[in-house]
Amino acid sequence: MNKSDKIYIAGHRGMVGSAIIRVLKDQGFENIITRTHSELDLTIQQQVQEFFSQEKPDQVYLAAAKVGGIFANDMYPADFIYENLMIEANIIHSAFKSGVKKLLFLGSSCIYPKLADQPMSEDALLSGYLEPTNEPYAVAKIAGIKLCESYNRQYGESHGIDYRSVMPTNLYGPGDNYHPENSHVIPALIRRFHEAKINKEERVIVWGSGKPKREFLYVDDMASASVHVMKLEKATYKKNTSEMCSHINVGMGEDLSIGELARLIKKVIGFDGKIEFDSSKPDGSPRKLIDSSRLNNLGWNSKFNLETGLQKTYSEFKKVN
Numbered sequence: 001m002n003k004s005d006k007i008y009i010a011g012h013r014g015m016v017g018s019a020i021i022r023v024l025k026d027q028g029f030e031n032i033i034t035r036t037h038s039e040l041d042l043t044i045q046q047q048v049q050e051f052f053s054q055e056k057p058d059q060v061y062l063a064a065a066k067v068g069g070i071f072a073n074d075m076y077p078a079d080f081i082y083e084n085l086m087i088e089a090n091i092i093h094s095a096f097k098s099g100v101k102k103l104l105f106l107g108s109s110c111i112y113p114k115l116a117d118q119p120m121s122e123d124a125l126l127s128g129y130l131e132p133t134n135e136p137y138a139v140a141k142i143a144g145i146k147l148c149e150s151y152n153r154q155y156g157e158s159h160g161i162d163y164r165s166v167m168p169t170n171l172y173g174p175g176d177n178y179h180p181e182n183s184h185v186i187p188a189l190i191r192r193f194h195e196a197k198i199n200k201e202e203r204v205i206v207w208g209s210g211k212p213k214r215e216f217l218y219v220d221d222m223a224s225a226s227v228h229v230m231k232l233e234k235a236t237y238k239k240n241t242s243e244m245c246s247h248i249n250v251g252m253g254e255d256l257s258i259g260e261l262a263r264l265i266k267k268v269i270g271f272d273g274k275i276e277f278d279s280s281k282p283d284g285s286p287r288k289l290i291d292s293s294r295l296n297n298l299g300w301n302s303k304f305n306l307e308t309g310l311q312k313t314y315s316e317f318k319k320v321n
């Protein structure tokens with residue numbers, strides 16, 4: 001990768017897009033271009049085409065998406081599938097048309113079947129039924145991987161394009177969404193424990209039994225993994241993936257129960273009360289851990305342990321709340 005390459009970050013105001021910018025700038029990449037949602041609506045094909053034909057970036061990080069937790073996915077399935085399909089199709093096609101050679105598509109571990117063997121390796125994709133609550137979102141993310149693969153297969157040789165995909169586990173960190181209904185588990189728990197501490201409440205109620213196990217990755221690790229994957233030699237990437245299973249998992253490599261997570265967040269926040277689990281609320285899958293050995297074998301490992309990541313996240317949260 002050339003330090004003077006013009007790099008477009010789609011979704012630069014988001015949690016992941018902003019972290020990718022931090023990592024790229026740290027590594028000396030200065031020619032970064034961005035557009036806010038109001039300047040460029042990525043669901044509108046004409047706007048995206050015009051942007052790419054004017055700007056002609058060398059590389060693209062596709063970190064723009066409609067993202068949300070179970071509640072939002074359940075309430076707005078049409079928005080989740082439509083907006084994500086449009087964003088991906090518009091960006092990937094316009095990037096190709098304007099001569100972009102390198103692109104990184106960011107997916108999610110929800111692309112894997114609900115009952116996939118644990119830890120879930122890349123080849124579990126399309127081997128079974130998806131979790132119904134976020135199936136529309138997952139289908140759009142699978143389409144994004146298949147778009148990259150199809151453009152590589154059809155135009156890789158003739159046009160020298162190299163479009164890659166990474167599938168992160170659950171992410172958290174500065175810039176996360178703390179909305180009471182639309183947030184993921186870590187920001188939701190940070191908000192609840194923080195408010196309970198401020199209001200001197202006796203207990204915090206956590207949804208579900210606390211037994212399901214999940215994996216979490218600090219967003220700066222995700223950003224460093226994204227840049228690492230983009231920097232891999234084409235031959236190395238090809239050797240470690242296959243034409244129709246070209247994505248790479250990005251995880252921490254270990255999981256913990258929601259109960260353990262809640263106790264850790266309680267400690268980081270300094271809440272003195274009790275934790276109660278509301279088992280009448282659904283638990284979801286018993287375990288969701290991805291197999292990151294493909295990426296580890298390519299020389300990347302996570303840097304932040306969960307407690308350090310949560311401390312950094314909470315100190316950012318306090319600055320804006």
Ligand SMILES: NC(=O)c1ccc[n+]([C@@H]2O[C@H](COP(=O)([O-])OP(=O)(O)OC[C@H]3O[C@@H](n4cnc5c(N)ncnc54)[C@H](OP(=O)(O)O)[C@@H]3O)[C@@H](O)[C@H]2O)c1
Binds near residue numbers: 013
């Ligand atoms: N967060 C996680 O736990 C997690 C886990 C796995 C994978 N990922 C993936 O990582 C990527 C980034 O996620 P994130 O957590 O950074 O999400 P985020 O914080 O919600 O950021 C998404 C960004 O996309 C922008 N965007 C959405 N729709 C747009 C549109 N139509 N036109 C222009 N911009 C638009 C948003 O702008 P506005 O806010 O202005 O709309 C926002 O800046 C996504 O592909 C997601 O699937 C995230």
